[in-house]
Each structure stands twice: as C-alpha cells, then as structure tokens.
Amino acid sequence: MPRVTVICGGVGAARFLRGLVQAVDPAEVTAVVNVGDDSVLHGLEISPDLDTITYTLAGAIDPGRGWGLVDESWQAMEQVRRYASANGISAHDDIGNDAAGWFSLGDRDLGTHLYRTSRRHAGATLSEVTAEIAVAWGLELRLLPVSDDPVRTRLATTDGRELTFQEYFVREQHGVPVRAVRVEGADAARPAPGVIEAIDGADVVVIAPSNPVVSIDPVLAVPGVRDAVIRARTRTVAISPIVGGVALKGPADRLLRELGHEASVTSIARWYTPLASTLVVDDVDAELAADVESLGIACVVTPTVMTTPAAAADLARRCMEEGIR
Amino acid sequence: MPRVTVICGGVGAARFLRGLVQAVDPAEVTAVVNVGDDSVLHGLEISPDLDTITYTLAGAIDPGRGWGLVDESWQAMEQVRRYASANGISAHDDIGNDAAGWFSLGDRDLGTHLYRTSRRHAGATLSEVTAEIAVAWGLELRLLPVSDDPVRTRLATTDGRELTFQEYFVREQHGVPVRAVRVEGADAARPAPGVIEAIDGADVVVIAPSNPVVSIDPVLAVPGVRDAVIRARTRTVAISPIVGGVALKGPADRLLRELGHEASVTSIARWYTPLASTLVVDDVDAELAADVESLGIACVVTPTVMTTPAAAADLARRCMEEGIR
Numbered sequence: 001m002p003r004v005t006v007i008c009g010g011v012g013a014a015r016f017l018r019g020l021v022q023a024v025d026p027a028e029v030t031a032v033v034n035v036g037d038d039s040v041l042h043g044l045e046i047s048p049d050l051d052t053i054t055y056t057l058a059g060a061i062d063p064g065r066g067w068g069l070v071d072e073s074w075q076a077m078e079q080v081r082r083y084a085s086a087n088g089i090s091a092h093d094d095i096g097n098d099a100a101g102w103f104s105l106g107d108r109d110l111g112t113h114l115y116r117t118s119r120r121h122a123g124a125t126l127s128e129v130t131a132e133i134a135v136a137w138g139l140e141l142r143l144l145p146v147s148d149d150p151v152r153t154r155l156a157t158t159d160g161r162e163l164t165f166q167e168y169f170v171r172e173q174h175g176v177p178v179r180a181v182r183v184e185g186a187d188a189a190r191p192a193p194g195v196i197e198a199i200d201g202a203d204v205v206v207i208a209p210s211n212p213v214v215s216i217d218p219v220l221a222v223p224g225v226r227d228a229v230i231r232a233r234t235r236t237v238a239i240s241p242i243v244g245g246v247a248l249k250g251p252a253d254r255l256l257r258e259l260g261h262e263a264s265v266t267s268i269a270r271w272y273t274p275l276a277s278t279l280v281v282d283d284v285d286a287e288l289a290a291d292v293e294s295l296g297i298a299c300v301v302t303p304t305v306m307t308t309p310a311a312a313a314d315l316a317r318r319c320m321e322e323g324i325r
Numbered sequence: 326m327p328r329v330t331v332i333c334g335g336v337g338a339a340r341f342l343r344g345l346v347q348a349v350d351p352a353e354v355t356a357v358v359n360v361g362d363d364s365v366l367h368g369l370e371i372s373p374d375l376d377t378i379t380y381t382l383a384g385a386i387d388p389g390r391g392w393g394l395v396d397e398s399w400q401a402m403e404q405v406r407r408y409a410s411a412n413g414i415s416a417h418d419d420i421g422n423d424a425a426g427w428f429s430l431g432d433r434d435l436g437t438h439l440y441r442t443s444r445r446h447a448g449a450t451l452s453e454v455t456a457e458i459a460v461a462w463g464l465e466l467r468l469l470p471v472s473d474d475p476v477r478t479r480l481a482t483t484d485g486r487e488l489t490f491q492e493y494f495v496r497e498q499h500g501v502p503v504r505a506v507r508v509e510g511a512d513a514a515r516p517a518p519g520v521i522e523a524i525d526g527a528d529v530v531v532i533a534p535s536n537p538v539v540s541i542d543p544v545l546a547v548p549g550v551r552d553a554v555i556r557a558r559t560r561t562v563a564i565s566p567i568v569g570g571v572a573l574k575g576p577a578d579r580l581l582r583e584l585g586h587e588a589s590v591t592s593i594a595r596w597y598t599p600l601a602s603t604l605v606v607d608d609v610d611a612e613l614a615a616d617v618e619s620l621g622i623a624c625v626v627t628p629t630v631m632t633t634p635a636a637a638a639d640l641a642r643r644c645m646e647e648g649i650r
Contacts, residue, residue, distance in 0.1 A: 040368075044367070044368050044439075075400075075435075076433065077439075079435075079440070080440045082436070085461075086457070086460050087460060097443075098443045099440055106400075108400045108404045110400075112404065114401060114404075114405050115408040117367050119424050133408060135411055
C-alpha cells in the first residue's frame with residue numbers, strides 16, 4: 001500500500017482527507033497540519049485546523065457551518081456574552097478581547113479544548129494530545145501538528161494593526177485588507193516528531209487545497225519542512241485552492257490579490273512550482289493548463305470541488321496516480 | 326441603615342447572605358470571601374466560593390447540589406470524560422489530573438469561568454471581574470474576594486500527600502485524613518481594595534457559619550484582615566458552623582477532630598473568642614451556652630439551620646441585634 005503524506009490547513013484539507021481514507025489504507029496516511037491558527041482564548045488552547053480535520057474524519061463536523069460539532073449546544077458562550085453585554089464589553093475594546101465571546105465555542109467542542117488544555121498544562125506535547133483526541137474519535141490515519149512549538153500566523157492590516165489569525169478570520173470575518181503576513185515563532189520551531197520522516201518516506205506528498213498564504217505557508221515555514229517537500233518534489237502533487245479565479249471557501253483569493261498576486265491557477269502554479277511537480281486544477285480552469293505547464297509544473301485537469309465524500313475520493317485517487325507515476 | 330460586613334466561605338455563607346439581604350439594605354452589605362479554594366482547572370480560573378455566593382443570591386444555584394447553576398447541562402464535561410476514558414486517564418494518574426474530568430463544570434457555569442479567565446488574562450483583577458459578574462446577575466450587595474493575589478489552601482494528608490482544596494474536597498470527597506492545613510501565598514497577599522475599610526467601617530461584622538479551618542482561616546490569613554476583625558471584636562458576631570457536634574455540610578467536624586480539636590460549639594467558641602464578642606449557636610446546643618460564655622464570649626441561642634430564606638433572614642436579624650447592642 002502506498003504511503004501518503006498530506007500538507008494540511010483546515011476545511012479543504014479535511015474534505016480531501018475524508019476522500020483519501022476511502023481511496024487508500026488510512027493507516028498509511030499522515031496529515032501534517034497547520035498550527036498557525038492556534039490560539040489561547042479564554043485560557044483554553046484552541047487548535048482549529050486539527051479539530052476541523054478530526055471532527056470531519058469522525059463524521060461529527062457540523063455540515064452547515066463546516067466547523068465545530070454537529071448537534072452542538074451553546075450554553076457556555078451565551079453566558080459569556082451575557083456577562084460581556086451586562087458590562088458593555090465589546091470585541092473591539094482591546095485587540096483580541098475574547099471576553100466579548102466573538103469566538104464561538106460549542107459546549108461539546110469546549111470539552112476538546114478543556115481536555116487539550118489540561119493535558120498540555122500537565123506536560124503533554126500538542127502531538128501527544130492530538131493523538132489522544134484522534135484515538136477517542138476512532139481516527140485511523142496519523143494526525144501530526146507540524147510543530148509542538150508555538151507557531152502563530154500574524155496578519156498586518158493596511159490600517160496599521162497586527163491581528164492573530166482568529167482575530168482576522170473570525171472576529172473581523174476576513175473583511176479587513178491585509179498588507180503582510182508573518183509566521184511568528186517559525187524560526188525557532190522544530191518539526192514535530194515524525195513530520196520530516198513522513199514527508200521523506202511518503203510515496204506521494206499532497207499539498208491540500210488549503211489557503212497557500214495562511215494555511216500551507218505556516219506549515220512550510222517550520223525549519224526543515226519546506227526543504228523536505230522540495231526533496232520530495234517529484235512525488236508531490238498540489239491541489240489548487242483557487243477554482244475559476246475564486247477561493248471555494250475563505251479569503252484565499254482576496255489575500256493573494258492583497259499581497260500582490262493574481263487569484264488564479266497560474267498564480268498557484270507559480271507559488272507551488274518549487275515544491276510540487278504536479279498541480280491539479282478544476283475542469284473550469286482547463287484553458288489555463290498550458291499556462292500552468294509553461295511554468296514548469298505538470299497540470300492535471302479534473303473535478304476538484306469536493307461536494308461529496310465520493311468526489312473527494314475520486315480526487316484523491318487521481319492525486320495518487322499522478323504522484324506515483 | 327446599618328452597615329454589615331460578612332466574612333464568608335461558600336455554601337453556609339451564601340445561605341446566610343440570602344437571608345441578610347432580606348433583613349437589611351443590600352447596598353449596605355459587603356461580603357469578604359475566601360479565595361483559598363480557587364484553582365486553575367483546564368486552564369480556567371475557578372472561584373468556587375465567589376460563584377456559590379453569586380449564584381445563590383441570584384436565585385440561580387442548583388438547590389439539590391448546593392453548587393453550580395440550576396437547569397444545567399453537562400455536554401463539555403461529558404466530552405472531556407470521553408477523551409479521558411478513551412486514553413485510560415484517571416484522576417489519580419498524577420496528583421490533580423483534571424484531564425480526567427473529576428471537577429464537574431456545567432456548560433452555563435463554564436461561561437462564568439471563560440469570562441473570568443479572559444478578563445483576568447486581559448489584566449482585570451479578581452475584584453474587578455467579581456464585580457462584573459455580580460452586576461450581570463443583578464446582585465445588590467458588594468462582593469469582595471479577600472485578596473486579588475493568589476491565596477491557596479493546601480491540605481497535608483496523613484499518607485504524606487499535599488492536596489489543593491478542590492483535590493481534597495471534590496476529587497477525594499473529603500475522605501482522606503488531614504494532618505495539617507496551610508494557606509499558600511497568604512504572607513505575600515494584600516487585602517483586596519475595600520476589604521479592610523469594609524471591616525473597619527461596619528456597624529456589625531458577621532463571621533458566617535462556614536468551615537473555620539478551610540474557609541474562614543484563609544480569609545483571616547491575609548495580612549491585615551485578622552487584625553481588622555480583632556479591632557472590630559465588640560461588633561463581631563460569629564455563627565457556629567457546628568450544630569449538635571456535626572457540620573451541617575462538608576467536613577468541618579472531621580477536620581476539627583483531625584487537627585486535634587473537638588467538634589463542638591465550645592471548640593468553635595475557643596476558635597473565635599479572640600475575634601468575636603458573640604457566638605450564635607443553635608437551639609440543640611443550648612446546654613453548652615454556659616461553657617461557651619465561660620470562654621469569654623457571649624452566647625446567643627437561636628435556630629441557625631437555614632432551611633429556608635426566611636429562616637436565614639431571622640438568623641440575620643438576630644445577628645444584627647447582637648452586633649449593634
């Protein structure tokens with residue numbers, strides 16, 4: 001059975017993985033996951049991308065929201081907002097005022113953060129807790145945070161603020177123009193145990209259709225990871241998160257433009273050519289395949305919109321074929 | 326209107342205060358509350374005595390349990406226990422392994438801890454957050470933690486361990502013999518703003534029928550507080566938490582015995598004589614009134630079991646009469 005390692009952000013990666021585990025033996029799959037979105041909110045350690053992948057693969061993600069647990073209740077957060085409201089505390093009093101309750105945490109989801117925080121305070125690494133949480137949900141693949149050290153994506157806005165990823169994405173609903181992105185702590189971070197080995201030892205490496213700026217780049221920014229992917233370039237397949245010039249989810253298209261890039265598959269090709277030998281683009285971008293290939297990366301045209309697990313499995317099979325070729 | 330300051334632990338104090346605010350103008354009442362039971366669990370700042378008083382006065386306490394909120398749900402904690410169970414983590418793996426979920430936090434109650442923790446991390450003092458939470462519940466009295474600095478009750482057990490109060494009280498269900506109690510951080514703690522003034526300026530000081538060892542003593546251990554109560558001795562009334570030789574709630578009787586004292590109103594009289602000029606004991610202890618008075622403290626015999634708010638109000642009125650005499 002081929003071994004596959006997937007470089008992951010959140011929702012897009014989760015959907016891809018849900019297909020991949022149907023297409024190959026889950027025991028041979030390693031997901032290397034972005035932790036740049038991780039935050040401490042209300043004193044709790046939150047790992048949004050890890051949780052989105054875990055909940056999706058467990059079949060427990062809320063299908064409407066695309067994040068958090070299905071059939072969730074919101075008692076805790078309603079109470080937080082009652083306190084904030086009684087005291088006139090708003091999300092914008094200070095940068096990052098989580099006491100206002102702008103980051104919605106469902107009651108059952110809170111259990112994940114309470115458990116993770118307890119285990120971390122007791123000395124467990126993020127890798128260890130991630131594995132424990134995955135076991136409880138019956139996951140068969142291996143889920144690795146890219147690093148056990150703090151790696152935090154920071155977005156500098158055109159109005160002179162610097163936001164954490166959650167402040168940008170959730171509190172501001174990615175509605176403020178960004179002029180630069182940096183990954184705090186990346187220089188000093190070490191890859192989590194098994195990350196480099198999983199890339200080196202994979203028959204196929206897949207770069208998931210996640211946001212290249214704020215999901216994939218913070219993974220690659222951990223010293224040693226980008227070099228490992230470059231070493232695996234001939235076996236690496238990237239899936240474009242841009243389809244017909246737009247991001248299917250989230251602000252990837254706008255972020256690319258704000259940072260001076262085009263929001264197109266050719267722009268993604270330019271971004272990933274040093275890392276991957278193949279770029280998978282959606283049928284709607286078929287006419288750009290020649291432009292993509294002119295940049296020195298093979299272009300595969302196939303449906304990439306993962307509306308169902310079966311569609312995701314088809315996409316995963318195609319990536320496997322291309323990566324092993 | 327007379328001003329009253331009450332030295333408070335949790336449940337017993339909460340019940341007394343619920344009566345007191347019916348007997349006097351709540352705006353003239355200050356509760357100075359024990360923080361020795363405070364803990365960080367799951368990364369959250371928990372203040373059990375402050376919350377018990379707040380919820381009780383708001384009419385929102387669960388009447389069956391005597392702690393936490395009524396009509397509570399338990400989604401978060403059930404999820405924590407699922408993780409712990411899937412990974413074989415028990416409360417006794419390490420001293421204080423809260424990842425096992427031994428400290429039950431209801432979903433709505435979690436909102437209180439999430440809010441408090443956020444505000445504390447943003448720089449608010451415990452006094453400030455306590456006031457914010459009290460406002461949200463519509464409380465009219467003034468609720469003061471005895472200190473904004475960390476003050477933590479530690480119990481040394483006869484089997485050589487040292488437990489936090491919550492480990493002793495909740496995890497071990499106060500079932501392990503104790504050989505000593507100390508109040509960590511007390512020496513360096515300062516009284517919270519207003520505490521000393523509230524004692525000095527009170528027409529009556531009441532020592533609530535709380536556990537003298539683990540509720541009242543940690544309040545008095547904050548430098549300046551014991552001296553202020555001693556200064557107010559002629560206006561100070563203590564209510565015995567021991568009724569007919571037993572504690573109505575909690576382990577006060579056993580703790581007293583384990584520490585070499587008798588569990589009786591005379592023992593309480595000995596404990597409080599330096600601090601209070603009057604001890605209120607229940608009718609069942611009437612025959613011990615002369616023994617109490619022989620220790621140099623006036624003894625008032627009256628019903629002290631606060632089965633209803635009206636009974637608590639009667640007890641409060643009697644304390645006011647005695648304190649003002």
